[in-house]
Amino acid sequence: xxxxxxxxxxxxxxxxxxxxxxxxxxxxxxxxxxxxxxxxxxxxxxxxxxxxxxxxxxxxxxxxxxxxxxxxxxxxxxxxxxxxxxxxxxxxxxxxxxxxxxxxxxxxxxxxxxxxxxxxxxxxxxxxxxxxxxxx
Numbered sequence: 001x002x003x004x005x006x007x008x009x010x011x012x013x014x015x016x017x018x019x020x021x022x023x024x025x026x027x028x029x030x031x032x033x034x035x036x037x038x039x040x041x042x043x044x045x046x047x048x049x050x051x052x053x054x055x056x057x058x059x060x061x062x063x064x065x066x067x068x069x070x071x072x073x074x075x076x077x078x079x080x081x082x083x084x085x086x087x088x089x090x091x092x093x094x095x096x097x098x099x100x101x102x103x104x105x106x107x108x109x110x111x112x113x114x115x116x117x118x119x120x121x122x123x124x125x126x127x128x129x130x131x132x133x134x135x136x
Contacts, residue, residue, distance in 0.1 A: 001041050002048045007032045010048045013056050014074045015108055022077070025106040031076055034099060039069050039085055047073075080104040 002010070008019040008028060015022070022028060035044050047066050054060055061067035068085060075083050080103030084094035098104060105120040114133040 002032070002036075002044050004028060004032060006048050006052070007035075007044075010051050011073060011077055013051050014070055015077045017077075017108055017111075021111075025108075027077075027103060027106050030099070030103070031073075034076070034082060035069075035073060038082060038094065039072070043069055076103075078108045080107040 005019075008022055011017075011022050011028075011031070012019050043065060047069050050060060050066055051070075056070070061070055065085075072083050072085060075081060076099070080100070081096060081098050084096040086094050105117045107117060110117050
């Protein structure tokens with residue numbers, strides 16, 4: 001079974017964020033449990049092993065289920081949503097869903113430009129008149 005440290009390493013490789021940054025979201029345990037629940041422990045173990053062996057690149061996954069799971073995990077971290085699995089051509093795709101309000105607020109998409117999810121943080125009066133902070 002994929003450990004928390006392995007899940008963090010996998011997630012870091014898929015998102016480009018460091019394990020410390022991912023841990024800072026407070027979503028690691030919830031996301032790992034969700035991936036195991038939705039995809040199963042064995043597919044997660046296979047994906048973790050694939051990434052640990054060769055990293056991620058254009059040919060790391062092919063067009064199989066590992067690629068779909070990798071994309072689902074990246075979407076989970078960036079948007080706080082689970083896209084469902086089953087392939088775009090599968091007759092019965094698992095339904096997509098928003099994981100939680102917290103997952104939405106902690107989505108990495110907001111961190112990419114130094115912002116916050118709408119309606120989740122009080123920016124202060126007149127903040128709209130200033131450009132976003134440089135995330136670097």
